Amino acid sequence: MITVEHLTKRYGEFTAVNDLSFEIEEGHVYGFLGPNGAGKSTTMNIMTGCLSATEGRVSVDGYNIFEEPDKAKRLLGYLPEQPPLYMNETPLEYLKFVGEAKGLRRQELTRQIETVILQARLEGVENRLISKLSKGYRQRVGIAQALLGNPKIIILDEPTVGLDPIQIIEIRDLIKQLGQEHTVILSSHILSEVQAICEKVLIIAKGKLVAFDKPENLEKLFMASQGVSFVAEAKKDEIDEILKEMDAVSGWQMKALENGSTRVDVQIEPGNVSDICRNIFFAFAGRKKALLELTSKKANLEDVFIELTESNEPEAERGESNVTEAEMKESYTPEAAVKKGDSEEREVEKE
Helix, strand or coil, X not given: CXXXXXXEEEECCEEEEEEEEEEECCCCEEEEECCXXXXXXXXXXXXXXXXXXXXXEEEECCEECCCCHHHHHXXXXXXXXXXXCCCCCCHHHHHHHHHHHCCCCHHHHHHHHHHHHHHCCCCCCCCCCHHHCCHHHHHHHHHHHHHCCCCCEEEEECCCCCCCHHHHHHHHHHHHHHCCCCEEEEXXXXXXXXXXXXXXXXXXXXXXXXXXXXXXXXXXXXXXXXXXXXXXXXXXXXXXXXXXXXXXXXXEEEEECCCCCEEEEEEECCCCHHHXXXXXXXXXXXXXXXXXXXXXXXXXXXXXXXXXXXXXXXXCCCCHHHHHHHHHXXXXXXXXXXXXXXXXXXXXXXX
């Protein structure tokens, strides 16, 4: 569906995207995950044809986004992190304009506007000024414009940023529904959001792809990071003696606490954590040593994310948002599907 090959984007000496290659297949919800400044938005802007690349190739269903932009963009619906809305228009007026910019006319335009209003749950606010709508509803309007033209692929850049918890849940439910009919690529740095919505995860750090798999598979790869922590009323040499007799324990660290007890962090071999916790409990009980706390830790997507991105943090909080935003002011408007001359003409009419 989308093939990205050796994609690179440089701003002077700063490399925002570094030799990125991956392939998006049809019919999945993908999470594009990474810390702030990792290159997510830059990559998405290039994938949608809103930004040029220094090197590399992006093809959408076989169409090169740089050489055949009109054909490629017809297959894409895009919601940037900042929805490109006209505040002095109503959602209905705005969607009519965007639909016309995408080549929709007459009955087809009316039909699709009615459809996306229902999909984005904009019933009842379609005739209110966008400036009077909450941020959650503005995000819905942005998603609705991305759906016009019935694109095969929906790309959403940080769709829940700045929303309250109820709005976040509503937008997540909407994205899940979209995933039933479209291929969806969701950019976020919120781990719980990606885990709740996405079937496959791409993790990017410092412009490089560091992982690409299902969330559960990524977690399995890092099962070695699972462990057990406990607090015991026992001396360090007593704890050493007990743990040395346990085959599943690969290592441990101890810290004396002020109340005379000892906190122990235990690294364990991949296996049933519950069984290991049980063995630790009975081993200390057999020595008549009290366990004041006993908790287990299992690798999750957060552990994977930290492990993969910790050594690949961006050198500076710059580049992606600041530079891209400057270029995007000229490279992306709601009427991105039409020529720049038409865009300028529209702005003159609005003034």
